[in-house]
Amino acid sequence: MDVLRCLFGVPVGHVLRETNFRSWGGDQYEKWTYDESDASGELIARYERWEITTIRPLVTTDGWRKLDPAGNVLFETGDPAP
Numbered sequence: 001m002d003v004l005r006c007l008f009g010v011p012v013g014h015v016l017r018e019t020n021f022r023s024w025g026g027d028q029y030e031k032w033t034y035d036e037s038d039a040s041g042e043l044i045a046r047y048e049r050w051e052i053t054t055i056r057p058l059v060t061t062d063g064w065r066k067l068d069p070a071g072n073v074l075f076e077t078g079d080p081a082p
């Protein structure tokens with residue numbers, strides 16, 4: 001989780017918690033959701049991270065985005081989520 005804290009830029013004193021994982025599809029599609037909370041427990045941001053592996057050709061793409069508590073995208077990087 002320390003790697004994700006660094007990747008997402010979560011400050012010391014905030015909590016990052018995995019809240020959901022989903023995997024599906026003919027190609028392998030995996031998606032994780034994380035919540036960032038401050039010391040008082042207030043939701044600060046939500047993060048979505050994904051990896052997509054296609055079989056033909058064998059290629060893995062990935063990316064992530066940061067959302068505010070209302071669900072608005074604040075930042076997105078990597079390959080677009082499907």
